[in-house]
Every structure is written in C-alpha cells, then in structure tokens.
Amino acid sequence: MATTDLRRPDSFYNASVAVDLAPTPPLEGASRADVCIVGGGVTGCSAALHLAERGYRVVLLEASEIGYGASGRSGGQILPGLGCDIDVIEKSLGLERARDVWEMSRESVRLTERLIRRHEIPCDLAWGYLNAAVKPRQVRELRHFQERMASRYDYPSMTLLEGDALHERVVTDAYPAALHDAEGGHLHPLNYTLGLARAAQRAGAILHEQSAVVNIARGQPARVATARGEVTADFVVVATNAYLGGLLPELGGRIMRAANYIVATEPLSEDQVARVLPRNDALSDANFVLDYYRLSGDRRLLYGGEVSYDGREPRALEARMDAKIARLFPVLEGIRIDYRWGGDVAITLNRAPDFGRLDGNLFYAQGYSGHGMSLAGLAGKLLGDTIAGQAERFDVFAAMPHREFPGGRWLRKPLLVLATNFYKLRDRL
Numbered sequence: 001m002a003t004t005d006l007r008r009p010d011s012f013y014n015a016s017v018a019v020d021l022a023p024t025p026p027l028e029g030a031s032r033a034d035v036c037i038v039g040g041g042v043t044g045c046s047a048a049l050h051l052a053e054r055g056y057r058v059v060l061l062e063a064s065e066i067g068y069g070a071s072g073r074s075g076g077q078i079l080p081g082l083g084c085d086i087d088v089i090e091k092s093l094g095l096e097r098a099r100d101v102w103e104m105s106r107e108s109v110r111l112t113e114r115l116i117r118r119h120e121i122p123c124d125l126a127w128g129y130l131n132a133a134v135k136p137r138q139v140r141e142l143r144h145f146q147e148r149m150a151s152r153y154d155y156p157s158m159t160l161l162e163g164d165a166l167h168e169r170v171v172t173d174a175y176p177a178a179l180h181d182a183e184g185g186h187l188h189p190l191n192y193t194l195g196l197a198r199a200a201q202r203a204g205a206i207l208h209e210q211s212a213v214v215n216i217a218r219g220q221p222a223r224v225a226t227a228r229g230e231v232t233a234d235f236v237v238v239a240t241n242a243y244l245g246g247l248l249p250e251l252g253g254r255i256m257r258a259a260n261y262i263v264a265t266e267p268l269s270e271d272q273v274a275r276v277l278p279r280n281d282a283l284s285d286a287n288f289v290l291d292y293y294r295l296s297g298d299r300r301l302l303y304g305g306e307v308s309y310d311g312r313e314p315r316a317l318e319a320r321m322d323a324k325i326a327r328l329f330p331v332l333e334g335i336r337i338d339y340r341w342g343g344d345v346a347i348t349l350n351r352a353p354d355f356g357r358l359d360g361n362l363f364y365a366q367g368y369s370g371h372g373m374s375l376a377g378l379a380g381k382l383l384g385d386t387i388a389g390q391a392e393r394f395d396v397f398a399a400m401p402h403r404e405f406p407g408g409r410w411l412r413k414p415l416l417v418l419a420t421n422f423y424k425l426r427d428r429l
Contacts, residue, residue, distance in 0.1 A: 006064030006210070008072055008190070011341035012264035012300065018122045019194035021066065022201045027211040027229035033059040035387060036224045036231040038213050038247070039239035041071030042189075042373065043365050045196035046115075046380025047237050052203035054388055059231050060205060061224065063212035066197045069243055072190035073343035074373055075262065075292045075304045077282045079129055079184040080106045083369025084351035086153070092352075092401055095152065100396050102153050108378035109183055115377065116187070121195025124297030128281035129184025130161075132175040138286040139177040146179055157183045169279045172328045178283070186282040186294045189373060196377070213247060218359045235387050238364040239380070241372075242346040248364065253404035254354055255346040255367045259311070262304040263321055264296065264339040265332065273299055275331045291324065301325065301332065313342070345370050349405055355379065355397040363387070367402075 008014045035051050037044045040062030048060045062068070082089070082105060090098035116125050133139045142160060149155040161169065162177045169180065201207060208226075216236060217223040224231045238248060242257045268276065277283070277295050284292035291305035303325055306314050314320070318340065326333040348354050348367035353375060355365045363386065365379040372379075382394040407414070 006068060008065050008068050009341045009343070010339070011073060011262075012296065012302065012339040013072055013188060013190035015339065016188070016191075016296075016298075017194065018188075018191050019198055021194065021198055021207070024062075024066070024207045024209040027059075027061060027208040027226050027231070029229050031059055031206075031229065031231045033057045033206075033231055033233045035059075035235045035237060036061065036222070036233035037237045037239060038216075038224065039241065039243070040066040040193075040197065040207065040209065041069050041239060041241060042193050042196065042376035043241065043379050043383075044237065044239035045193055045200055046377045047239060047383045048200035048205040048207070048380075049115075049196055049203055050381045050384035051387065052200055052205040054384060056387070058200070058205040059233070060200070060207045061211040061213055061226060061231065062207065062209045063243065065209050066207065067190045067193040069241060070343055070345045070372070071193040071376065073262070073341060074189045074345075075282070075284075075302065076186045076189040076294065076373060077129065077184065077284065077292065078109050078112050078187060078374040079371065080109055080155075080181070081371065082352055082375070083347070083371035086149075088350050088352055089400065093396075093399060097396055097399070099153055100393075102155070104378060104393065104396070105375060106155075106183060108374040109185070111381065112187075112192075112374045112377050115196065115199070116192065119195055119199040121192055121199075123188040123191040123195060125185065125187045126280050127182065127185040128169070128279055129181045129186070130170060130178040130281050130283040131181065132170070132178035132283055132285045134175065134285050134287060136176060142177060142179050142286060157181055169281050170277055170283055171275045174328050175285070180281070184282065187373075188297065216247060216362070218362060220361060222361060234361060236362045237383050237387075238362065239366075241366045241368070242344040244346070244366065248358070250358070251354075251364065251366065254402050255348055256309065256405055257311075257344045258347050258370075259308040259313075259342050259344050260304060260370070261306045261313075261317060261321065261340070261342040262302060263325075263337050265301045265303075265325075266336040266338050268295070268299045268301060268332075272331055276301065276329050300338070301329075301335075345372075349403050352400050352402070353379070353397060354400070354402045355382075355394060357386075357398065
C-alpha cells in the first residue's frame with residue numbers, strides 16, 4: 001500500500017472543485033483513536049462523519065487525496081438498487097431480505113439528499129434517471145422489471161416511456177424505450193465527497209491525506225501503520241474499495257478492478273441542451289457493458305463507458321467515444337471535448353456489494369460494482385451504527401455470500417475478459 005505523492009487526475013470534476021477542507025497533513029508519529037478509517041472516498045468520509053457525530057474519536061487515513069478514487073471520478077449517478085439484479089439478492093437471501101435491501105438502497109438516495117441539504121454541499125444535485133433499451137429484447141426485459149418491482153417490491157416510481165414521451169427527455173432515435181425512475185438522479189461526485197469530508201472535520205474527525213496504510217496489525221486494539229506514523233484504534237474500517245491492494249489478503253480475490261472512462265464536452269448552448277437532454281435526466285443504457293451520460297451543472301455533456309480489466313486503455317478509445325456521442329446526438333458532431341479521464345471501480349463476482357467484519361473489530365465495505373455513489377454513503381452510516389452496537393441492517397448486507405473470482409492470481413483477469421467479451425457479443429444481438 002505504500003505510495004508516492006498522488007494527486008487526483010485532471011478531470012472536469014477536479015477543475016470545478018467548490019469545497020475547501022481544513023488542513024489534512026500526512027500522519028506523523030503515534031496517534032490514538034476510537035476508530036481508524038482507511039480510505040477517503042464516500043464510504044470512508046460518510047463513516048467518519050456519522051461516527052464523529054456520535055462522539056467517537058475518528059482518524060481517517062487516505063493514501064492520496066480525498067476523492068482520489070471512484071468517488072471523485074464517477075458518472076455521478078445516484079440510484080436505487082445495486083450493481084446486480086435484485087434477483088441475485090432474492091435467490092441468496094430470500095424475498096423478505098431482498099425487499100429490505102431494496103428499501104435500504106432507496107434510503108441511500110434519500111440519505112444523499114439529506115446530507116447535501118444539511119451540510120450545504122455545492123454538488124449540483126438534480127433528479128431524474130432513464131434506463132434505456134437499445135434492443136427490442138431489452139424493452140421486454142425493462143417492462144418485466146417494472147412490473148416485477150411494482151408487484152413484489154412495492155416500487156411504483158418507474159414509468160416506461162416510448163415515442164414522443166421518451167423524446168421529451170432524451171432527443172435521439174437510438175432507444176426504442178426507457179424506464180424513467182423519478183427517485184434517481186445525479187450530482188458532482190467529487191464535490192459531494194469533499195463535502196462529506198468537510199462535514200466530518202467539522203464534527204471532529206481528523207483527516208490525513210498522503211498517508212498510505214502499509215500494515216494493519218490486528219488485535220484489541222489494532223494498530224494501523226503508515227510509512228511515517230501509526231494509529232492505535234479500538235475499531236478499524238477499511239474503505240479502500242478498488243485500492244485494497246494486499247492490505248486484507250483474504251478479501252483480495254473477492255473483488256476485481258475495472259477501469260471506466262468519461263469525457264466532458266465544452267458547455268452546451270440552450271438549443272443543444274434542448275436537443276439532447278431537455279429535462280436534465282441522467283441516462284444509462286441496458287447493455288451489460290453499458291454507456292451512461294448526463295449534463296453537468298454548467299451544461300457539459302459528461303459521457304462515460306468502455307471498460308478495461310487489464311490496466312490498459314482500450315484501443316482507439318478517444319475516437320470510439322467521440323463517435324458514440326455523434327451517433328446519439330448529431331447536433332453535437334464535432335463538439336470540443338475539454339476533459340478526458342478514467343478510473344477504477346471494484347466489482348464482485350455476483351456484482352452485489354461485499355460488506356463484513358473480520359476479527360470482531362475490523363469492518364469493511366467494498367465491491368459496489370459501479371453502483372456505489374449513493375450506496376457508499378449508506379454503507380458509511382451502517383458502519384457507524386454497527387460500531388455503536390446496532391448491527392442489524394449492516395448484517396443484512398453482510399449475509400450476502402461472496403466467492404472469489406475463478407482462475408487464481410494469474411488467470412483471474414483473462415477469464416474475466418473472456419466472460420465480458422461474451423456479454424459484449426450478447427449486447428449486439
């Protein structure tokens with residue numbers, strides 16, 4: 001986990017930071033805390049905030065800068081649900097527990113809004129989400145999903161849109177239909193993450209950037225070491241997600257890093273906005289290897305997609321993404337791209353999040369599988385509740401069984417690439 005001085009990548013988000021933190025110097029020497037949190041993304045910052053508000057002495061260690069990982073680079077969509085289909089949860093935990101998980105995912109979106117309002121976080125929160133079919137087969141699947149969620153999960157917030165009703169929200173002929181979810185939305189993810197960190201500081205949490213953890217000596221208490229300091233703590237929360245490295249070897253095989261890429265155009269004119277996303281919805285398509293996009297607060301189109309599991313940028317990435325934008329929205333053909341960036345998320349084998357505890361006083365949350373922008377905030381709250389002795393809801397997630405990716409250390413990535421290529425082929429059918 002040792003690292004050099006790391007900074008957030010050049011991105012639209014990093015160029016439009018609107019939240020200042022109190023000083024976050026690297027950890028030096030010995031420190032004592034009730035809870036030591038490893039990782040300064042949404043999970044870690046939310047946990048720090050909720051624990052500090054309960055009166056715990058909290059020290060958070062971030063290897064680089066707050067929001068360095070997916071929390072500060074993502075598409076910024078905040079959605080009910082998980083990275084997997086709800087059927088995965090239902091088959092593993094039963095309908096009653098699956099309903100609990102679904103309701104907690106809805107709660108995560110409401111929690112996001114409450115935190116933004118309460119702590120006055122300037123992150124361009126907006127509402128409306130479209131899950132768009134690309135093929136006729138997917139229209140049938142979306143209709144079935146809508147009916148199933150309404151009947152089995154008491155979730156009536158989705159409306160199937162076609163024709164003119166769909167074109168009122170996204171002006172393209174690429175989609176035969178889409179599910180509109182009134183409870184979904186989008187925000188500036190880095191400002192949101194920094195806003196949580198600022199709120200945690202104001203509640204009393206101590207944050208250290210450029211403080212990569214090199215070892216966790218488990219025990220009662222535990223000792224969390226960096227290159228230049230050590231925190232002794234009664235509890236430890238590991239919230240590193242895709243950046244776990246070898247810190248907890250027993251968990252490493254249960255997640256894989258997947259890179260995704262986003263571009264930000266120049267700001268659109270009012271006419272262009274009216275011919276692209278006139279209602280300011282976020283959108284993702286229904287493919288397994290999906291594309292997604294939305295408008296920023298200053299009306300840029302933020303378009304994301306592609307995927308890489310081997311650490312290499314996909315071939316002809318820039319040309320392919322630019323061509324996708326032009327095909328969807330001819331009005332934007334030739335538009336200037338001001339920013340391009342990528343980042344890693346952690347996926348699990350079944351795409352369900354992986355929460356749990358080790359050794360009684362070491363907790364973790366990881367593997368949001370591209371669906372963590374709001375759920376990670378709830379994870380931080382549940383981690384705080386659990387450390388305070390209220391573990392029932394955290395344990396619902398922790399009961400979800402997880403297996404390691406097949407193939408071991410050397411074959412894991414090639415096998416995942418092979419499986420992904422199969423789903424890419426299926427997306428075309």
